[in-house]
Amino acid sequence: MSVRWWSQPFAPEGSAAAEGIVKQLGRPALDPLTVLVREAAQNSWDAHLPDGVVEFRVDVRVLGDDVQTWRDLLLPEPPSESNVALDRALRPEAVVLVVSDRNTRGLGGPLRAGERAHGGETPDFVQFLRNVGEPSDHQFGGGTYGFGKGIFYRLSRIGAILVDTHTVADDPTARRLMGAALGHSWYLGERRFTGRHWWGLVAADDVPDPVLAAQADTISKSLNLPGFDDGSTGTDIVILAADLGTVGPEGDARDRTPEEAATFISSSILWNLWPKMVPDEHGRHMRFVVGANGAAVPVPEPHTFSELAPFVDALREVRAGDGVSYSRTVPPKHAGTFAMALDAADSASTRLLISAAKPFEGPSHHVARMRVAELVVDYLPGPPHPDPRLAYAGVFKASEDADALFASAEPPTHDDWISKGLTGTARGVVQGARTFVQKQLDERLGLGPQTGGSGGQGLGQLSALLAGIVPARSSQGPKDDDAGGGGAGRMSTNGSGSGGGWNSGGHASGASPRRGGRPRLHGSPMLLVHEGKPYLVATVKVPAGDATRVLSADVEVIVEGGGRESEPPLGAAVPQIIQWQSATGAVARGRTVVIPAGEESDWYVYATHVPDAVVRFRVSQVTSDAG
Template sequence: MTAVLSRYSKPRGAGDQTSGGRGKLLRAHGSLTRAQILVRETLQNSWDAARAGRRPSYEARVRRLDCDARAALAENVFTGLGPELDALAESLSAPELHVIEINDRGTTGLNGPISPDRAVEKGEPNNFNAFVFDIGSSKPLGSSGGTFGFGKNSTFEVSAPHAVVYWTRCDRGDGVLEDRLIASALHDPYDEDGLRFTGAHWWGDTASGDVLPVVGQRAADLAQVLFQRHFDDGDCGTSILVIDPMVTIPDAEGIGQRTAVRDSDAAHELCSQLVETLLTSAWPKFVADDSGQTPMDITLKLYDKTVDVADKAAALFRVHSHGLARIRRAQAGIDEGEILVRPGEIVESDLQAISLRPSYTDETPRESYFGDRADTVSGHVFLAKALRIPPAPGLLDSWRVDAACFMRSSAELVVMYEPMADENDGTFMWVAVFKPTPECDRHFAAAEPATHDDWNKNAPDSLASAYVVDKTLGHVRQRMKKFMLGDRVKSITEERSTRQLAKSLNGFVPVGGPPTTGGNTGGNIRAGGGGGRSHAVAAAGEVTIVSTVQDARGTWHLTFRAPEPTGERCRLRASVRAATAEGAFGLTDDEVELSWDVGTATENGSSVVVRGGIEGVLHVEMDIEATIMVDIDVEEVV
C-alpha cells in the first residue's frame, strides 16, 4: 500500500524563528542568485557527506513531472492544504509542473536519529535532524566546507511554493540500510484557531504526535514514483525534489524577472544558469589527480539528456586546472621536478608559497596559527600569463580571465574571484589560483558568511584566524601585482613575436561549445595540444568545421563538411603549424601525422579528394606538445 503522509505545522513558541526569515539569513550576504546558492550549497553538502574511501557523485536534473508523480505529490505527499498554503496548491495544480531533482550517491545519506528531540552522543551522526529539522546548526570549523547550516534553505528559496521532498537511504546505525522520506515547506507565519504558527510545515508520519519520516519499503515505494533516479543495491545517498523551481530571466531592459519554470524555454534558461554556476564554482571538481581520477562525478541533465559540463570546464579552465594540479602537488609534498605538461597557451607561470611570521603569545601559540605544520605556509598561489583564447559562445569570459580564483582547501570549491586589473589589448590573460593549506583552512572557514562567497578578515572570533586571513590575502594580492609588474618591464622586443602571433588569432570564433545557428565555417582551426582537453576554434571560410574533439592520447579529430556545390569534386589540403611563445612554425611529417575518414575510406597524407557537401573527419596526431593551428585549403580538381 502506497504511503500517505500527514501534515505537521509547527506552533510558535518562545524564541522561535519564523520560517519566512530563514531565507533572509541566507540572502543577507553576497550577491549570488538563488540558483547559484542552490548549486553551491547542495554540491558542498554532497562533498561533505562522502563516505570514507568512496568517490561521491552529484547529479542535478531539470525535468517535467509525469502524471503519476504529480498525482502522488498531491494525493500522497502534500496533504491537508489550507489557505495558508495556497501557493503550494497552485503549484501542484500547474499542468506543466517542473522540478529540480538533486541526487548524491557514495555519501552517508541523512543518517542519525529521526526524532527532532533526540539528543546524540559525541561522535554520533545527526545528519537527518540537522538537515531536515534544524536551522543554522553549524559544523566544526575543521570540516571541509560548509559551517553554518543555512545552505539547506537554498532549496526552498528556488522553489516557488518553498517546498521540497527528501528521500535518503542510510545506515540506521546497526548496519541495516533504511529508506527515509519526508516533505517540507517554509512559508510565512500565520494564525489559526487562536494559535500562532511559524509557517514551517512537514509531511511525514505523525502517529506519535510529532512528525517523523516514513521509513522502509513504504518510503521506497512512494519515492520511486516521485524520483527518476533510484538507489543501487548497497548504495547510500540523498535525493531532493525542488517543487516548481523559479528562474530569473532578464527582460528587454536587462532587469531580472523571476518566473516559474513551466515551459521548455524557462527550463533551458535555468539549465544554462546551473551550467554557469558549476563552471565558475566547481571547475576544480573536474580536474583529475595524478591517477587520472576527478574528485567527484558531476552530472547535469535537462529532460533526460546529459548536458556537457566537464568538457566545457576542461576547455575554459585549462590554465586554472594546470595551476591547481601544481598546488595539489606542492601541498602533497610531491617534487616539482616531476614535470606536469603545461598548456601551450601559457607564456609564463610561477607557483609561490605564502609564508607568515606571526608573533606567538600564550593566548595565541604557534599551533593556533598553523596546527601541526612544520613550516609557516598558509597557502599556495599559482600565477600565469597566457594567450587569451576566446570562449565558446554563451560562456562567461570575465570569471576566468584577468581574475584571481580563491578556493577552500580539501573541498576545492570556489569561494570568490577578484579582478586582476591590467591595461592590455586583449592579447593575453592573467590568471591566479589560491588554495589554503589543509592546516590553515579552518581560518578561512571562520571568515566566510553563510553563503560561503567571501573571506572577511573581521568575521573570525579568533585572533589567529583574523591574522592568517588578513595577512595571507594581503600577500597573495602583493604577489599578483609583482608578477604583473615584472612582466611590464620586460623588453618589448622579447614579447613581440608572441604578441603578433596572438593578434593573428583574434579573428577566430569558437567551435565545440554550445551549438550556434548554422554551425561554424572555416578553413582554419586552432587546437591546444600538450595534454588534457583543449580549445579548438575556427575562422570564416569555405570548409565548415562541425566539431572538434581531442581524445585521451592527444589526437585531434576534426569533423568537417566540404564546400558546396553538392557533388562537385574538390581537393582539401591540410597544413599544421605550432603556435608557441616564440611564434608559429610549420610542422614536418615526422612531427605530425594526418589521416582522413571520408565515407567508408581512410586516406593518409595532407590532402584528400572529396565531393562537395560530404562530411568527413580529419585526424591530427602529433609527437610534440604545442598549441596548433590547422589550415584546410580548398583546391579545384582538374
C-alpha cells in the same frame, strides 16, 4: 500513523520562525541556481565516502501527466494562512528540480532532534531537516553553520521540498523519505505557529517522522524519483514548483525553460565546482550530470575548455607543492599557496556552456580562491596582463592550519572572504592573503620590482615540452624577400610597436620555388601558449637545395627607432631561441639546425617570450656543402 502535513506550533520557551530561516541567506549577488549548485555540491562532498567517486546530478522536469500522483500524495496542504500553496502550485506545467548525490553516506543519524547520535554516526538527518544553525561537524568541510540549505526552500515558489535518502546504516531506518516546507508564521485562534511544516508519519506524540523502508520506496517510485534500487547510498532533494529564474533584458525578461535552466546549471557547475572534477592524488573527485525532461548530459571535463584549463593547471601546481607559500612570522606560519598559469587572451569559447554562468567579462585576469575543500569561493580580479594577447588564471588555496580562519570570513553563501568584522589573527590572515596574492601577480606580470634573470633557466625542459608541437596558422602574413642574406622580422609583445609587421626588401609573389636560395622568414610571428607558458614562433621557408645547409636563428629586443638593445636593464629578461622544428615534427634544440638536401620545407623557430618588449627574429645560413 498517517502520512500528512504537520505544522509546528511555537513552544512556550520560543522557536525559530520560518521567515527568519529563509532570510539567513541574505540577498546573494549570485544567481539562485548558482547558489543551489554551490550549496548542494558542498553538502554532497562533505558527505563523500572514503572510496570511489561522488556522483552528482541535477534534473529539471515538468510534472505533466504525473501531476495527479503528486497531488494525491501531498494534498491536503498545510493551512492556507501559512502560504504553502500546494493546491495552486501542483499543476501540469509546474517544474520540479531534483538534486541527487550517490556514493555519499546519506542523511543518517537519529530521526528526532533531541536524540544523541551513537556509534560514529553524524546527525545529518536532523541537521538538514529539523535543526537550524548547528556548527559543521566535518573537518575541512565546505559548510559552516548550515544556513545554505535555505536556498532549497527559496527556489521553491511555495517553499516546499521532499527529501529521499538511503544511508550507510544497516537497519530499517536506512531508507527515509520526508517533506518539509517554510511558509509564514500564523495564528489558529489564539495559538501561534512558526510557519515550519513537515510531511511524514505523524506519531502519537504529534511529532512527524520520515516514511521508512518499503513504504518510502513505494512512494518514491510513484513520484518517478531516482530511487536506490541498486543499493547505492545518497540523497535526492526535490524542490517543488521550482522557480528557474528569468532570461532576457530587464523589462523584457521571461522565465527560463527547463532546457535553458539545465544549460545554466551546467555552466555554474563548471565555473564553481571545476576543482572537484580534477582527481586528487587518491583519485577522489566528483562527476556531474545535468538533465532536462528526461534528457541527461554529463558535464564535460574542465580542462577541455580554454577558459578553465589554466585554472586547472594552477590547481595542479598547488597540489603538487610547487606553488608559492603564503608565509607568516606568527602562527599559522603557512596560511596558503598560490600558483598561476597563462593562456592566450583570444582563446575564449563561444560555447553557451561556458558563457551562461561565467562570473566575469572578457579574458581571465583572476585568481580562484578556495579553502581546503577546494570549492571555489570567488574569482578575485587582478590587473590585466600587460600583453593584451595574454590572459592568466591563478589559484589561491588556504592551508589546513588557516582553513577555519578563512571560513570565519565567509558569508552564509560562502562566496567571499570579508575581513570587516574580524579581529586578531583571523583579520590578519584574511587581509594578508589579499596582499600576498596581489604581490604575486605584480611580480609575475612585471608590475613590481624585477627579480628575474635572463630567462634562460629551464629551457631544456621547455624545449622538451614543445617538441612535437607544430603551431596551427589561422592566416598567412605578407610574403617576404627570399633574396639576400636571410630575413628579419619583429613583433611587439605588448600590443604596440610594429604589430607583427616584417622588415623586407621585396616580395616573391607568384614565384615558383627555386633551388639554392636563401632561407626567409615568412608571415608574422605568433604568440602561443603551451602548458601555461607563452612563447614566440616564427615561420621559416627553406628553399629546395642539392646540398646540406646549416641555418642559425637569433632573437633580440629592439628599442625605439629600430635599433638593437645592446645592454638590457639589470635583471631584465632577454629572449632566447629554444629550438627549431620542422613541419613533420623533426626537432633541433638551440639556435642552429642542419637542413638536408631536398625540396622546399617549412620550419618553425621557437623563442622565449619577454613581456612588454618588441623583439626581432633573424635567420641566416651559416654553411653549405655547396660552398
